[in-house]
Amino acid sequence: MTAYNTIAFDPSRCESCNNCDACITACAQIKSGTDDPLHSRIKIVAGINGNQPELALCRQCGDPECTKSCPSTSLTKNEQTGIIDWNKSLCIDCLLCTVGCTYGGITYNMTLKHVAKCDMCDGDPACVKACPTGALTYLTSANIFNEQHEREDLFVPGLSACQGCNSEMIMRHSLRKVGPDTVLATPPGCIPGMGSVGFNGTTGTKVPVFHPLLTNTASMLAGLKKQYNRMGRKVTAMALAGDGGAGDVGFQSLSGAAERNEQILFIVVDNEGYMNTGMQASGSTSYGSWTTTTPVGTEMKGKPTNQKNLAMIMMNHNCEYVATASTAFVEDYYEKLDKALEASERGFAYLHIYSPCPTGWRFPSSQTIEVCRKGVETNFAPLWEYERGGELQFTHSIDNPLPVEAYLNLSGKYRHVNEQQLAHIQQEVNDRVKTLKRFAGLN
Amino acid sequence: MNQTHYLIAGASHAGLEAVHRIRLIDETASITVITRDAQLPYSPTILPYVVSGQSEPDRVVLRNADYFKSQDVNLITGNELIAIDEAAQQVTLKSGEQWHYEKLLLATGADPIIPPIPGLSETPFHVLRTMQDAINLRTHAGNAKTAIVLGAGLIGMHGAENLRHAGLDVSIVEMCDQVLPGYFDNQAASVIEVAFNSNGIHMLMGSGVVKVEPLESGCQATLENGQTVQADLLLVATGVKPKLDYLKGTSIQIDQGILVDRTMRTDAANIWAAGDVAQAADFYKDEKVMMGILPNAVTQGAIAAMDMAEDEALQPYSGGVPINTYTFFGQQAISVGQSVADEQTETLSRVDDDNQSYLKILLKDNQLQGISSINEEMDAGIMWQLILRKIDLTPVKDAFIAQPLETGRALMSSTWR
């Protein structure tokens, strides 16, 4: 089985271009050398009664109907690229493919007197490059599946995470890539709570795993790693910790290990609070968030203080490698995980992954990735990396962010936020970006 | 005795889609496919292009030997199902071979009707349904100068155009007053007829053939109106009808084809039928109809297979909707659904005389009943779905009438996301 690259469409961004038709013109140009929209294989159509725009474009279906209706074998799914290839020399212009397709993906071109369809420009789609708003994107994350799915998932099936849990996804992805030569620490939090350390002598993880105290995760791992080094065994010492376990209760050991530049891969899954014990606030909980310890009432309106930015704090330890990541940008995460793994051979590597929590933040479990995405796109959770001695680098553009409401509106924990609080949060986001920019040498 | 779990008679659109669907959820059970043809599967729709030389027989193979191997399917070519013993769950092939099955799909398609015209049985003539028919016709056309085509249905029209492309002087003889009766309304039919005429095809309309006789080389046909036509070759294309001799002695009920329910089951246990051989529910009326079109063969093949393989995603057949995308001499006539208005339909049409294009929309209760066009861009698949899903067009009616293409695309895109 193979996964394929795809062109993704975000109608909310498309709306903002006011029918610029840049994609249509770019497609017409590359396919015909003219601006005539007739030659474009991508069509943006106005939404129904003022709704967001809609897209007519070949979906390069997994089980394509067009090929089944084709009597001439002109249409075939290319196993390598996933694209439905059309072979002109075989086509008899019967138009039966247009009966099979329900998306307007293959259409008759009156001038060419043939059907035409999107071929994704041999992996470099012109429409995507032309799109000024980012409504069209070329997603290549399929490669991750192709490269990784042969590797073993090192957590057992059936962990009892909540539906839509981002943390479970992070754990499984991360350990699968880091591999079996690992000793894993999971301090108290959702990660062991869902069964990864096991119960009654059983284990939920297929690598050696232990359950340190909240306070001593980094120091225990440091000791284990030293012992493995002494034995001459190459083992990755890895932590999967929550934000509370890392930044509040366990901070002294974390800070110490980072200062000593211990060879540790320390991954923080930041869901902004102590979620498995009943959604209490942590130092990472953002300003205005509802939690059970920062309730919404006549006096208090959610958390009154700003969150502390643990990733920036760790950068200031001058670790070998520090980066932020999000599961909505999984290719970016995989690259960072590679770098962090390599850096952890030399010294301390720290990854901070934003991990919106459907249960504690109150959004539908189907929206996890969307919340992650909006976090990044509003600059609430900017993506960057830092290598020892270097400058901070943004790995996702911080220019033209969406207003922060686009992120806040998705989660129930911000539902009560008033104008004043909103302005505060927006200011906070702007200030943080400004600070980060200084570290990046931009200003 | 040979054993197979799934036995599929017919290796064309219905049968092949069935194989695909079965394998999607059942990777291991044995599948055996039997086809009458000596060669690997091909589509009957391609045959006129084989006649003209545009398509080469070895380049239009729908599934090659590797496919059957990779799917672990046993393909038996050049053999024929001739009898079924439903109680014993076994069939007999022409070769004498017997096969025991758990589930049997009849997807044997249709065969040309040979009309009872006096003299026809003594006159050499062609039909066009199998690859061998096409190769014979092509060979004959290579040393013929003139041709008569009996019947202006889809096969006759495609056949005539391609014989013309092969360089022959062609006459079409049709009993009805219009070409493609039942497929297009008379307005579309007349545009098509004009195109045929102006491309040098003699359209002899409204008069049946009363007699055919062989000549020294070729034949002569005498029409009802007394006119006679002579030609080097004769193509009979007066319709198709399934050959159902193999059902003798079974409990399977037939009318014009094999009667099936909405999951393509016949009256006999463990036996399904799909494609041109089947007579299944109509979309519009409470009756069972013969469809005889390729997309429908695919749909029915899929449904039969999903039922046979007990696929839980099975949705019962929503009924046949006639669909024709007909290209002729570089023009297109498309008709999806009902093409002729009745008292209950609201008809909206737009005609553009210069371009020879037209568009007609039939609505009932603000739901699309049918849409047909000539030389207009049209997404037939989207229109088909709008009809099948009975999408309420009330909120978009004006937009749909003004711009059916764009509105249809927006509607389908929004239901997709």
Ligand SMILES: Cc1cc2nc3c(=O)[nH]c(=O)nc-3n(C[C@H](O)[C@H](O)[C@H](O)COP(=O)(O)OP(=O)(O)OC[C@H]3O[C@@H](n4cnc5c(N)ncnc54)[C@H](O)[C@@H]3O)c2cc1C
């Ligand atoms: C010239 C021509 C042009 C056409 N143009 C169009 C068009 O433009 N649009 C459209 O929608 N449709 C068109 N059609 C119709 C379309 O081809 C059919 O609807 C479609 O092929 C039906 O598929 P099927 O699988 O039901 O049967 P068929 O394609 O007829 O296949 C029947 C299969 O069964 C096998 N078989 C037959 N009898 C037996 C037996 N006793 N035992 C074992 N195997 C047997 C045959 O070898 C074959 O493999 C055209 C048909 C023709 C002939």
Ligand code: SF4
């Ligand atoms: S043309 Fe249509 S049916 Fe074919 S792959 Fe593209 S979207 Fe799917």
Ligand code: SF4
């Ligand atoms: S128009 Fe060409 S590609 Fe489309 S179904 Fe017909 S032969 Fe195949």
